[in-house]
Amino acid sequence: MIETVDEALRNTFAWFEVNSGWAPPDDDTLVEWIADGVCRCPDDCIVAPDTWCEHGLASWWLITNELQKNDRRARDRKGLTP
Numbered sequence: 001m002i003e004t005v006d007e008a009l010r011n012t013f014a015w016f017e018v019n020s021g022w023a024p025p026d027d028d029t030l031v032e033w034i035a036d037g038v039c040r041c042p043d044d045c046i047v048a049p050d051t052w053c054e055h056g057l058a059s060w061w062l063i064t065n066e067l068q069k070n071d072r073r074a075r076d077r078k079g080l081t082p
């Protein structure tokens with residue numbers, strides 16, 4: 001059972017590795033969803049933007065934010081291994 005955003009994100013990235021056929025929404029689509037107060041998950045479930053579906057997959061909103069955070073982190077730590 002997923003209880004935190006971090007858990008949902010970990011679960012989702014693991015899911016990406018074993019599933020194909022998913023594609024991130026483009027920015028306009030994402031913005032539209034958020035304006036409606038909803039968001040889709042990679043398996044097409046519809047959830048609130050800041051949560052995850054019953055299958056434990058985070059919304060694209062959470063995923064997109066996490067990827068941007070990681071990008072920044074990767075740039076900040078260039079040349080360093082964790």
Ligand SMILES: [Zn+2]
Pocket residue numbers: 041043044045053054055056057
């Ligand atoms: Zn789902």
